[in-house]
Amino acid sequence: xxxxxxxxxxxxxTSRVSATGTVDCAASNGGDAYENALLDMIAWAEVSCSGTxxxxxxxxxxxxxxxxxxxxxCDEGHPYAKAPATYTASGRYQFIRSTYRxxxxxxxxxxxxxxxxxxxxxxxxxxxxxxxxxxxxxxDAALTxxxxxxxxxxxxxxxxxxxxxxxxxxxxxxxxACTDCGDAKDNGCYGQGARDGADLVEVFNTCxxxxxxx
Numbered sequence: 001x002x003x004x005x006x007x008x009x010x011x012x013x014t015s016r017v018s019a020t021g022t023v024d025c026a027a028s029n030g031g032d033a034y035e036n037a038l039l040d041m042i043a044w045a046e047v048s049c050s051g052t053x054x055x056x057x058x059x060x061x062x063x064x065x066x067x068x069x070x071x072x073x074c075d076e077g078h079p080y081a082k083a084p085a086t087y088t089a090s091g092r093y094q095f096i097r098s099t100y101r102x103x104x105x106x107x108x109x110x111x112x113x114x115x116x117x118x119x120x121x122x123x124x125x126x127x128x129x130x131x132x133x134x135x136x137x138x139x140d141a142a143l144t145x146x147x148x149x150x151x152x153x154x155x156x157x158x159x160x161x162x163x164x165x166x167x168x169x170x171x172x173x174x175x176x177a178c179t180d181c182g183d184a185k186d187n188g189c190y191g192q193g194a195r196d197g198a199d200l201v202e203v204f205n206t207c208x209x210x211x212x213x214x
Contacts, residue, residue: 024059025207164193167188
């Protein structure tokens, strides 16, 4: 995982959370190009921090606030697993400490492994097992090749897990954990600012093509 995984992406978003010009197509969860492209899309939404995302470690070392941890110490577990901290989102898919602990209880991050492969495995577990988005769902949405109702259905399922994904007002209002639902397409489930749906799909398409050509 290095600069060889980098693809050019021309963002079109005019939302207050602006698009970035590159995307790292670095996920490697087995041989499923669709799942890997979805993970790349989530990572682009979650850790597109200037100077960190797009770096040598493809976002796997990013912690909340656009700082980084030492990726060479990834075999020591989540960087905030024991240390007291208010904001604990870490890694390419911004696992908060409570999510990390829940996943370890299910056999993920075995032996405190927080390295890239383990992050990818845990990321797709959250997608499929926790948020009920199947590989078939991803493939069906991909057939549309653009931001569609199928994609919004996926975002609605994933948005409670990843705050940077846009959520429909109806889905937001039906989830007690979500806030600021009148503006969920712009603010996501928790009002923290969501990526533009069309940009997310374009990132997915870019990385899908890259993975299919591997």
